[in-house]
Amino acid sequence: MQPGYYIVLAAILFTIGAVGVLIRRNAIVLFMCIELMLNASNLALVSFGRMNGTLDGQIMAFFVMVVAAAEVVVGLAIIMSIFRTRRSASVDDANLLRY
Amino acid sequence: MTAQLAVEAISAGEAWAFWILGPLAVLAAIAMVVARNAVHSALFLVLVMLCLGVFYVVQSGPFIGLAQIIVYTGAIMMLFLFVLMLVGRDASDSLIEVLRGQRVAAILLGIGFAGLVATAFYRALLDVPAQGLETANARGNVHAIAEILFTRYIFAFEVTSALLITAATGAMILAHIERRRDQRQTQPERMRARFAPGNYPAPKAGPGVYATSDSVATPARLPDGRYSERSVPQILPKRQLTEAEVAPKGTASPFGRSGESAGPGPVRRGGDSAGNHVSATPSVGQGGEGR
Numbered sequence: 001m002q003p004g005y006y007i008v009l010a011a012i013l014f015t016i017g018a019v020g021v022l023i024r025r026n027a028i029v030l031f032m033c034i035e036l037m038l039n040a041s042n043l044a045l046v047s048f049g050r051m052n053g054t055l056d057g058q059i060m061a062f063f064v065m066v067v068a069a070a071e072v073v074v075g076l077a078i079i080m081s082i083f084r085t086r087r088s089a090s091v092d093d094a095n096l097l098r099y
Numbered sequence: 100m101t102a103q104l105a106v107e108a109i110s111a112g113e114a115w116a117f118w119i120l121g122p123l124a125v126l127a128a129i130a131m132v133v134a135r136n137a138v139h140s141a142l143f144l145v146l147v148m149l150c151l152g153v154f155y156v157v158q159s160g161p162f163i164g165l166a167q168i169i170v171y172t173g174a175i176m177m178l179f180l181f182v183l184m185l186v187g188r189d190a191s192d193s194l195i196e197v198l199r200g201q202r203v204a205a206i207l208l209g210i211g212f213a214g215l216v217a218t219a220f221y222r223a224l225l226d227v228p229a230q231g232l233e234t235a236n237a238r239g240n241v242h243a244i245a246e247i248l249f250t251r252y253i254f255a256f257e258v259t260s261a262l263l264i265t266a267a268t269g270a271m272i273l274a275h276i277e278r279r280r281d282q283r284q285t286q287p288e289r290m291r292a293r294f295a296p297g298n299y300p301a302p303k304a305g306p307g308v309y310a311t312s313d314s315v316a317t318p319a320r321l322p323d324g325r326y327s328e329r330s331v332p333q334i335l336p337k338r339q340l341t342e343a344e345v346a347p348k349g350t351a352s353p354f355g356r357s358g359e360s361a362g363p364g365p366v367r368r369g370g371d372s373a374g375n376h377v378s379a380t381p382s383v384g385q386g387g388e389g390r
Contacts, residue, residue: 001114004224006154009121011216013128013147019209020132023202028183029137032144035175036128039151042167050107050158053230055243058163059252061155062244065170066259070266072175076182077273084276089186092197 006047013040027079027089031072038068107231113157124150141179148172159232162241 013036020033042061049057083089124147131143148171155164196202236243248256284292293300301315319330 001109001117002225002227003109003229004221004227005117005121006158007220007224008217009117009124011220012125012213015209015213015216016125016128016132018212019205022205022208024132026137028179028186029140032131032140032179035171036131036144036147039148039167039171042163043151043154046155046158046160046163050160050232051224051227051229053232053235055232055235055240055247058155058160058244059247061160061163062166062248063252063255063259065166067262069170069175070262072178073266073270074273076178077270080182080185081273083186 003047003051007044010040010044010047013037013043025090025092027082027091027094028076030091031075031079035068035072038064106228107233109229116153116157120150120153137183138180141176141183144179145172145176148176159236160240162244 017033017036017040020036021030024030024033042064045057045061045064047057049055049060079089082094086093088094127143127146127150131140131147134140134143148167152164152167152172155161155167232240292298315332317331318326318328321327
């Protein structure tokens with residue numbers, strides 16, 4: 001096996017996450033799909049770092065983790081406040097600015 | 100690759116780990132996307148993240164692998180589950196397509212995108228060997244990461260703290276419910292409103308409870324099916340309740356009123372055969388006698 005296989009796996013996982021963002025309606029599941037995409041990019045970063053023989057990839061994955069944690073905190077708080085006013089977590093129901 | 104660079108050979112154990120956990124991660128990711136229940140999605144995502152954590156450890160990044168398992172599966176996914184439980188289990192997806200053909204188009208797009216990117220990477224990286232992290236990790240992975248993090252990436256690291264504080268403040272502001280001072284209800288007011296006539300203070304019966312009344316005034320049944328008057332606490336009539344609320348309430352069978360003849364429920368049979376009129380009397384009348 002080649003180290004490039006990890007990158008291929010990361011690309012596949014990223015695509016699954018992107019497809020999930022496109023086809024799901026639940027806001028929380030959308031967030032999980034975004035997390036999956038971030039994880040796939042993390043895997044690519046770590047694999048690239050190993051192929052290059054430096055630890056920069058792992059540092060970048062570490063920062064991606066921190067940013068993902070912050071993003072999840074704010075995003076879930078937004079979902080909660082939307083749910084509190086609309087009684088729904090579906091992204092189709094949040095259409096107040098639509099018309 | 101130039102010749103003087105070290106080339107790391109990939110061990111058979113790593114190949115085994117990849118070929119077992121890689122398809123597992125892909126399957127779990129697909130299951131996460133297609134699972135109707137959001138809780139199942141979260142658990143499948145936990146599985147994907149655990150697989151990725153193992154990949155990091157295998158690729159000589161034990162620190163980032165354990166941070167993945169602790170931070171992602173331990174903290175972030177538990178946060179997801181908390182919010183799922185707050186939002187409710189009914190948060191499953193609707194099957195209505197708002198844009199017609201969007202799902203099929205998205206899946207086709209995804210297959211095309213994955214094919215393009217994966218084949219491009221595969222062809223580009225087919226002959227690129229891994230240099231490995233033996234020299235970088237010579238003094239330990241955590242030591243090496245700390246060395247880089249606190250020298251070259253120190254500014255990004257400091258900015259991270261600002262990001263985290265901003266996120267925490269934003270979450271607090273978003274989750275905060277502003278209530279005006281005159282709308283605020285004190286605890287004694289809330290207590291009085293709870294026990295005022297017209298409001299039922301006790302919790303409702305749980306699902307599947309075979310009773311038509313969940314009142315504490317409902318008497319227990321004796322083995323022969325009669326009602327036990329002693330099971331109704333005598334403190335009940337002293338509260339500010341109406342006569343009907345105080346009265347013992349029989350557990351009527353769902354097919355008719357309690358005490359009527361030919362009750363089909365198995366609970367009723369004992370009382371009927373005994374012919375006892377304690378259980379046969381309508382419950383309202385007994386409340387007056389009990390007082």
